[in-house]
Amino acid sequence: MKPKDEQKQEAIQQAALQCIFEEGIAGLKMESIAKKAQVATGTVYVYFKNKDELINHLFLRFKRSSILALEAQIDVKQPFKVNFRQLWYSYMNFALTNPAQATLLEQLHRSPYLSQEARQEAEKLLEPIRQLLNEGKQQQLVKPVDNELLLAFLSGSINQLARRSYEMGFELTPLRLEQAFAMAWDGIKS
Amino acid sequence: MKPKDEQKQEAIQQAALQCIFEEGIAGLKMESIAKKAQVATGTVYVYFKNKDELINHLFLRFKRSSILALEAQIDVKQPFKVNFRQLWYSYMNFALTNPAQATLLEQLHRSPYLSQEARQEAEKLLEPIRQLLNEGKQQQLVKPVDNELLLAFLSGSINQLARRSYEMGFELTPLRLEQAFAMAWDGIKS
DNA sequence: ATTTTAAATGAAAAAATATTCATTTATATT
């Protein structure tokens, strides 16, 4: 018996990820994925029942890994601003070093492929971060506004900045990152 | 001679806009557009050479109108902060009252349909806003950082906030809008 | 070494979608 090839399985996923990055979800073709993964078109169907299943698998995989990695950064023993800075940089770093993953998550977030359950799971994953923001508010370090406002403000600006960086080749030097962080911090601090 | 029906032309565009809002660019079909516009499939081709042209036309139309409406808000006689507030609220208002347009612009920005020329024109349209930010920096009201940083910071946070508002039903009350504006202003001010 | 099993292949079929076009219909011009 010939077993499934884990490397091939991974190659297909990476190829799909790359294809979405290059052409968007609208241009995603099974043939392109196979070609990029250097397998035959039919091979993709050995690992994924169909295109839909492949896409949903990718979304859940990358959504979970990105948010869990983020939360692992929180250290309750550290002062609020240290944790905040750590989180901000981790998120920015994820978006910058994994543009394809960031693009995939963004593209799928608003698409008929994504199930309601997946949305809810993603929402729940943010709980520890809301918690951190609450502590910042209790310590009167953060503006007394809804977490929704804070989260949208932070994630929106980070994602957009990362996007500009890899779309327009705008280099985010350490100086610029520190400037961007200062904007985020000044924005939320009370 | 039968002239082209301007209302039909508009109906097709509105239908396409609505289709993209409902199913994303990935699910956009000429047949769906025609059905929603209540015309025959072939009629769409009377007004647009093909799908590509329709999509690019929509992108440029809404990009131009949204940005030009913004720029009309700038009044050089007013102090910087007055102009900035006016711009921030206009942009937020656009994103909140035209979710379909905002979604279309966001979805098309990263799709294989969009031509390079369309992208470049969109970039040029931002010039007057860059100009305003430059003045803010000259007056030492705005942090001395690249316009790219400022624009990404502002547009990213506004878009994300508007998106959360109409996706999750998070109501942006006048108080919350003022709080969000304060975050933006505190973020960019030096 | 042989057998067994499932992966891998890629051409072909199926399905989905875009586009065309012969025909009909509506409107401006004469």
Added chain:
DNA sequence: AATATAAATGAATATTTTTTCATTTAAAAT
């Protein structure tokens, strides 16, 4: 009112893309 012209139609055709499947290949089990 008749004519000319282009819009409008939607079925037919073309094209693109997904999915299947008969066949080959590779690895594990015997």
